[in-house]
Structures are given as C-alpha cells and as structure tokens.
Amino acid sequence: MPTFAAIATLAQMAAYFHPRLQESRRVAGNRLRRLARQWPQTVFHLVAGGALLALVGFGVLHIDGDRIGLVLRLLAEQPLMVGLAFAAFGFAMCRNATLDLLQELHLGWWGAAPVPPAATRRSLHLHALLQTALGNLIVFLVLAGIVALSRHDASWFRPLLAAASSGFWLGSGLGYVVVRRLGRQRRDKLVQQHVSTPLVKLAVLDHPQLPHLADWQRRETLRRWRSGGRNWQFLLLGLLFPTGLLPWQMIGLLLLCIALIWYGLALRSSEDVLVRATQLFAAMPLPFPRFAAGTARYPLFAWICASLLGATGLLLQSAKPAIALAFAAAIGLGSLLSLCLTWRYRHRPGVARVRASAEVLILLLVAYQLPPLAPLLALGLAARHYLVARSLA
Amino acid sequence: MPALEIAGLVHAYGTQRVLEGVDLRLQPGEFAALIGPNGSGKTTLLRCLAGILQPQQGRIAIAGADMRSDTLAAKQRLGFAVDPTLLPNLLTGRQCLELFAGARELGAIPAATLELAEALAFTRWLDHEVQAYSLGTRQKLGILLGLIGEPPLIVLDEPMNGLDPLSAFALKQHLVHLTREHGCAVLLATHALEVAERFISRCVLLLGGRLVQDWDTPALDAIRHDPDTSLEQVMVEALQRFGAPRND
Numbered sequence: 001m002p003t004f005a006a007i008a009t010l011a012q013m014a015a016y017f018h019p020r021l022q023e024s025r026r027v028a029g030n031r032l033r034r035l036a037r038q039w040p041q042t043v044f045h046l047v048a049g050g051a052l053l054a055l056v057g058f059g060v061l062h063i064d065g066d067r068i069g070l071v072l073r074l075l076a077e078q079p080l081m082v083g084l085a086f087a088a089f090g091f092a093m094c095r096n097a098t099l100d101l102l103q104e105l106h107l108g109w110w111g112a113a114p115v116p117p118a119a120t121r122r123s124l125h126l127h128a129l130l131q132t133a134l135g136n137l138i139v140f141l142v143l144a145g146i147v148a149l150s151r152h153d154a155s156w157f158r159p160l161l162a163a164a165s166s167g168f169w170l171g172s173g174l175g176y177v178v179v180r181r182l183g184r185q186r187r188d189k190l191v192q193q194h195v196s197t198p199l200v201k202l203a204v205l206d207h208p209q210l211p212h213l214a215d216w217q218r219r220e221t222l223r224r225w226r227s228g229g230r231n232w233q234f235l236l237l238g239l240l241f242p243t244g245l246l247p248w249q250m251i252g253l254l255l256l257c258i259a260l261i262w263y264g265l266a267l268r269s270s271e272d273v274l275v276r277a278t279q280l281f282a283a284m285p286l287p288f289p290r291f292a293a294g295t296a297r298y299p300l301f302a303w304i305c306a307s308l309l310g311a312t313g314l315l316l317q318s319a320k321p322a323i324a325l326a327f328a329a330a331i332g333l334g335s336l337l338s339l340c341l342t343w344r345y346r347h348r349p350g351v352a353r354v355r356a357s358a359e360v361l362i363l364l365l366v367a368y369q370l371p372p373l374a375p376l377l378a379l380g381l382a383a384r385h386y387l388v389a390r391s392l393a
Numbered sequence: 394m395p396a397l398e399i400a401g402l403v404h405a406y407g408t409q410r411v412l413e414g415v416d417l418r419l420q421p422g423e424f425a426a427l428i429g430p431n432g433s434g435k436t437t438l439l440r441c442l443a444g445i446l447q448p449q450q451g452r453i454a455i456a457g458a459d460m461r462s463d464t465l466a467a468k469q470r471l472g473f474a475v476d477p478t479l480l481p482n483l484l485t486g487r488q489c490l491e492l493f494a495g496a497r498e499l500g501a502i503p504a505a506t507l508e509l510a511e512a513l514a515f516t517r518w519l520d521h522e523v524q525a526y527s528l529g530t531r532q533k534l535g536i537l538l539g540l541i542g543e544p545p546l547i548v549l550d551e552p553m554n555g556l557d558p559l560s561a562f563a564l565k566q567h568l569v570h571l572t573r574e575h576g577c578a579v580l581l582a583t584h585a586l587e588v589a590e591r592f593i594s595r596c597v598l599l600l601g602g603r604l605v606q607d608w609d610t611p612a613l614d615a616i617r618h619d620p621d622t623s624l625e626q627v628m629v630e631a632l633q634r635f636g637a638p639r640n641d
Contacts, residue, residue, distance in 0.1 A: 019492050019493075019495055019496045022492055022495065023481060023484065023492055026484055026488050026492075027481065027483040027484060030483050030484065030485070030488075030522065031483065106445070107445060108479050109475045109476070109479035109480060109481065109538075110496075111440075111443065111444070111445035111473075112443035112444060112445055112468060112471065112473035112475075113468065113493065113496045113497075114465055114468035114469040114471075114496060114497060115465075115468075115496055116465050117464070117465065
C-alpha cells in the first residue's frame with residue numbers, strides 16, 4: 001500500500017517530468033514482484049540464461065581477437081567514415097525511439113492528462129539522453145571486450161571509440177531535433193500514413209481456406225518499406241560501401257545488401273502479422289497446420305526472391321555457385337527457425353525474439369566449430385518448435 | 394462562464410473532413426448527450442476537445458481556458474475517460490489512479506473516486522494488474538480515471554459499453570450528482586438513447602460533421618411526457634429529415 005509520502009513525491013515529480021516515468025518505474029517494480037512470486041520459473045530462467053551465457057563466453061574466448069582488432073585498426077584509419085556510420089545509426093535510433101514516445105504521450109492514455117509541456121519536454125530530453133548514453137556504453141563495452149581479447153596491439157581503440165562516440169552523439173542529437181520539430185507540428189502528423197497497396201497482385205500466394213492472409217503480410221511489409229523503416233540501413237550501406245570495385249561487382253554487392261535488408265523487413269513484418277492473426281482467429285475453429293501453411297506462404301515467397309537476388313549478387317562478385325547456394329540455405333534455415341519459434345510463442349512474441357537470437361548465436365558458434373552439424377541442428381530445432389506449436393493449438 | 398465553448402471547429406483526416414464547423418456551448422451543471430450515427434464524427438469531436446487531436450480551425454475553451462493557447466489550464470479543467478484499450482497492462486488499477494492523481498496534483502486518490510469505485514464494484518480489482526481485467530472492468534477504470542478530481546467538464550465516450558446494469562445505474566446516478574451538486578458539466582457520447590433519455594438535460598445530434606439538432610430541457614421533457622414517442626424515435630425522424638447516410 002503506498003504511503004502518503006510516496007504519493008507526495010509523485011506529485012512533486014510530476015512537476016519536473018512526465019508521469020510516464022513514474023509509470024515505467026512502477027511497471028518495473030510490478031515485473032520484479034511477479035518474478036519473485038513465480039520464483040521456480042525465475043530460477044530456471046536464471047540457470048538457463050547463465051548456461052547460455054557460459055556457452056557464449058566459451059565461444060567468444062575462441063574468437064581470434066587479433067584478427068578483429070586488425071579490422072578495427074583499419075577502420076580507425078578512416079575516422080570520418082566511422083563517425084558518419086555511427087551518426088546514421090544514432091540518428092535512426094534516437095529519431096525512432098523519441099517519435100514512438102512522443103506518439104504515446106500525445107495519443108495514448110496520457111493524451112488528455114494535464115501534464116505541463118515543460119515536463120513533457122524534460123522527459124523527452126532525459127529519454128534521449130539516457131538512450132544515447134546507453135548506446136554509447138554498449139559501443140564502449142564491445143570495443144573494450146575486443147581489446148581484452150586482442151593479445152597484442154590495441155592502439156586502434158581510442159581513435160575508433162572517439163570517432164564512433166562523437167558520430168553517435170551528433171547523429172542522436174540531430175534525430176532528436178528532427179522529432180522535436182515534428183512534435184511542434186500538428187499532432188495527427190505524428191502518425192504517418194503510408195499506402196500499402198501492392199503494385200502487382202499475387203493471388204497465387206493465397207491459401208485456399210485462408211485467402212488474403214499472405215496479402216496482409218505483404219501489405220504490412222510494403223507499408224514499413226515505404227515508410228522508410230530500413231532507411232538507416234541503406235544510409236549505413238551508402239557510407240560503408242567500398243570504393244574501387246568493378247561495376248558488376250558493385251552491382252552485385254548492392255543486390256546482395258538490398259536482398260538482405262528487404263528480406264529482414266519482410267520476415268519481421270510477416271511474423272508480426274502472424275501474431276496479430278493469432279489474436280484475430282483466437283475463437284475460430286482453425287487447425288494449426290492450416291494456419292501455419294497460410295502464414296508461411298509469404299515468407300517462403302520472400303525467401304525465394306531474396307535468395308535469387310542475393311545469389312545473383314554473389315555470382316556477380318565472382319563467388320562460386322556453391323557459395324550462392326550456401327547463402328540461400330543459410331538465410332532459409334535461419335528464417336525457418338525464426339518462423340517456427342514465432343508459431344510456438346505466438347502468444348508471447350517477445351520470448352520468440354529472445355530465443356531466436358540465442359539459438360541463432362548457438363548455431364553460429366556450432367557452424368564456426370563444426371560446420372556440417374549446424375544445418376542438422378537448425379532443422380532439428382525448427383522441427384521441435386513446430387511440433388510444440390502444433391501441440392498448443 | 395461556460396464549461397465548454399466550441400466555435401467553428403473543423404477537423405480533417407488527410408483530405409477527408411470529419412468536422413465541418415461545429416459550434417457548441419455547455420453551461421455548468423448541464424448533462425448533455427452527444428448522439429449521431431456511426432462515422433458522424435462524435436469520437437473525433439471528443440478527442441479534439443480533450444486536446445488529443447488538434448483541429449485545423451476553430452476554438453475550444455474549457456471553463457474559460459483556451460485549448461490551443463493554454464493547453465495545461467484547459468486540461469486541468471477537463472476529465473476525459475481513458476479508452477480501455479489504452480490502459481497499461483502491467484499496472485494495477487490503484488497505481489493507474491495514483492498516477493492520474495499525481496498528474497492532477499492531488500495528494501492522494503480522492504475519497505469521491507474511491508466511493509465511486511465501491512459503487513461500481515471495482516474496489517476488489519484495485520490491486521490487480523490491468524491485464525487481468527475484463528472489458529467491463531477496464532471500462533470502469535477508464536471512467537474512474539476520467540472523473541478523478543471532479544473537474545468542471547467531464548467528457549465520456551460510450552461509457553456504458555460493457556458495464557453491468559447495476560454499475561451503469563450507479564454511474565448515471567453519480568454523473569447526475571456531479572452536475573446537480575458540484576456544478577460539473579457532462580458531455581456523453583452514446584448510442585444508448587434509452588439510457589440517456591432519463592438522465593440528460595440536453596441532447597445534440599451530430600450528423601456529417603455538423604450539429605444539426607439541439608434538444609433543450611423543455612424539449613426533452615416534452616418527449617419524456619409523451620407516451621407515444623421516445624428520444625430514439627425523435628432521433629430516427631431527425632436523421633430521416635436530414636437525410637443521414639449510413640456509414641457503418
């Protein structure tokens with residue numbers, strides 16, 4: 001039961017910051033209390049997480065830190081490029097996160113609450129500042145980790161960190177200014193509408209019993225693509241694009257990168273639609289295999305397109321056909337695993353994302369140590385997730 | 394000073410104009426129902442006067458405070474029920490009320506709010522997380538958040554949705570009490586005409602983004618005392634007279 005003093009503090013805090021900060025603090029407190037209440041599950045997750053961390057640590061210790069250090073030293077010799085790349089990243093990160101928060105404060109449950117504009121402004125400042133500081137800390141920790149792994153030269157560390165950090169803060173600041181300018185405009189402009197109608201109809205993608213489900217995934221992908229959801233990746237690509245390549249090699253690299261960026265967006269959109277379709281069909285007598293077949297069609301189509309485009313790009317860069325095939329198989333297996341996990345955790349998509357990241361990391365470590373075992377392990381994991389997903393239906 | 398004054402309000406989503414010059418004035422103590430068919434602009438009007446949407450033209454003043462030039466003062470004089478779908482799942486009802494009490498610079502959750510919570514049979518849900526609530530329970534919390542501090546103007550969008558008959562009756566009694574004893578003005582958008590008919594002192598019909606009809610207290614009394622008619626029948630006749638299209 002909260003004390004009067006606590007409520008008085010709330011009232012004082014409201015004068016300085018938006019009460020959304022208090023909301024976050026209370027949500028975190030509630031989460032911790034729930035973890036304590038469900039302690040057997042929490043202990044299991046801690047033990048499993050610890051084991052995973054130990055495995056990752058073991059893998060990391062076997063990485064050739066000197067080789068990465070050499071790459072970073074070469075990068076440190078190009079401080080302008082590094083700075084610009086991190087500026088693009090900082091800009092995208094800060095712009096998107098601040099815009100999301102601004103939308104929530106203006107259009108969400110706080111929309112009609114009497115909160116002083118100065119408190120909202122201070123909260124946005126604080127949010128952007130903390131986020132940028134956290135991002136910079138992660139960059140620092142990653143580079144410091146590589147220094148720890150490098151047994152020899154670490155002279156690249158300071159110039160690279162300085163270039164990355166200054167670019168990151170500059171980009172982040174610019175992203176923040178852009179959103180603040182947008183916030184001063186009309187509020188309904190905060191919600192940007194983008195047309196999601198495809199140029200060409202692909203009725204062939206429709207499942208006979210679940211028509212338009214694939215179209216829904218495709219439209220979601222198009223909406224995100226046209227709203228510039230991956231522009232920062234293209235910006236990064238533009239900044240890091242190597243010079244001195246032959247024209248067809250340049251075209252090849254461009255095709256490969258576009259295929260990867262587009263496919264990442266298509267897969268993510270398809271999975272988000274899958275989760276929303278689960279809620280929509282919650283009361284429908286829909287067998288899971290049919291639902292799975294209906295939701296797999298568009299990702300499969302996207303994989304075929306991305307594989308063809310990426311493989312063409314690799315071949316143009318004089319790669320062997322086997323490498324092009326391996327590329328298609330690798331992204332296919334990775335996305336199959338991700339899709340099966342989303343089916344399994346369709347009611348808890350956050351768990352699917354965390355688990356997909358962890359399992360892909362393990363597969364990469366296995367591929368590094370025992371390459372032939374990785375595809376088999378990926379197929380085994382995907383089959384296991386599919387069977388569990390099916391049993392939940 | 395009117396509790397609400399709207400003059401020449403225009404709002405459009407892109408090229409689609411939803412409000413076409415709305416004028417409305419509510420006096421303290423008035424209990425007004427805003428009625429109209431689906432897509433007539435009711436929710437847009439309420440979101441504009443709550444400061445959530447910014448209209449392209451027109452003026453909104455809440456108890457004398459202009460929503461555009463003095464947003465904070467206007468919002469301090471306004472209570473707007475929160476949409477149940479926007480409530481934060483991981484907070485308890487009490488935490489939500491404490492946050493809103495803090496935002497209104499109240500020392501604690503007011504006793505009147507806790508009394509209303511009791512009348513709405515919400516007290517036992519106060520310390521449960523919102524994610525455990527049914528639709529009706531979420532609706533009750535949204536209403537309690539809107540009524541906290543009993544501001545001069547209370548705006549509710551379809552508040553009876555999902556409420557059981559006892560809770561709906563308790564809410565209506567409370568709103569009547571607020572208008573008569575505290576001088577609050579209430580603007581209630583609703584389709585439940587039979588529910589509104591017995592309690593309201595005024596009714597306005599929104600059609601195609603314009604307020605086309607306004608029934609004051611004597612007109613409503615005449616409808617109530619005529620056994621051969623009802624507000625529902627009068628509204629249907631008005632819709633036919635104004636040639637209302639069906640937008641649902």
